[in-house]
C-alpha cells in the first residue's frame with residue numbers, strides 16, 4: 590500500500606514523505622542507521638518500504654513479518670471475499686429503542702445517504718443503499734443495544750464492496766478502482782465495535798486494482814489506504830443534502846411506510 594501511519598505520530602504518510610523525514614535507504618549519511626518502521630493503518634503492525642530502487646509508482650509499504658508466524662489479524666491481508674463483517678449473536682425482535690432508531694434513520698435518510706456518498710467520492714448507487722437497509726432489517730441492526738444512529742453509515746460502508754463503476758452510455762470507467770472499507774483489527778464481529786473499541790473504531794478505505802482473472806481483489810491488488818475520522822455529529826447539522834429526485838423516488842417507492 591502507498592499510504593501508511595507515521596512511526597510515531599497519528600498521521601498518514603507516503604514513501605516520499607517517509608524518505609524526506611527519515612532518509613533514503615542508500616543515503617550516505619544514514620547508511621548504518623536503521624529507520625523506524627511505519628505502521629499499518631488497520632493493524633498497527635510495523636511496515637517496511639519495498640522497492641526503493643524502483644520508480645516511485647513501484648514503491649509500496651509491506652507488513653514486516655514472517656508468514657510462518659501467527660500474524661495479528663489484519664483485514665488488509667485478507668481478500669475482500671474471505672472476510673465479512675457480521676453480528677455474532679441475534680438481537681431481540683422487538684425493541685422500542687430499535688424501532689425509534691429506525692424511524693429516526695428514515696427521517697434522516699438523506700443525511701445518511703450523503704455521508705456514505707462522501708466516502709465514495711460522490712458516487713453511490715441508490716440500489717446499493719436500498720440493499721443495505723434490507724440487510725439492516727435482516728440482521729436487526731436497529732435493535733443492537735449499543736447502536737447510535739450516527740454509526741449506521743459506517744456499518745453500511747463495511748458491509749458491501751464498491752466495485753469499479755462504468756458509464757452506462759460510453760462504457761468507460763468513471764472509477765477504475767475497487768473500494769472496500771474496513772474497521773481496524775480490533776473489530777472482527779460487529780459487536781466488537783462497542784466491546785473492543787468503545788464505539789470508536791478506525792475506518793479505513795482500501796483501494797484495489799481489478800484482478801486480471803475477474804475475481805474479488807485481495808492483498809496482491811491492494812494499492813492504497815485512506816483513514817477516515819468518525820463523524821459523530823453529522824446528524825445534528827442543519828444542512829439538507831442535495832439528493833437527486835430519482836434517488837428520492839426510488840426510496841419512497843421501496844419504503845412507503847417510512848418515507849412519505
Ligand SMILES: [Zn+2]
Pocket residue numbers: 629630631632633634652663664665666
Ligand atoms: Zn495490517
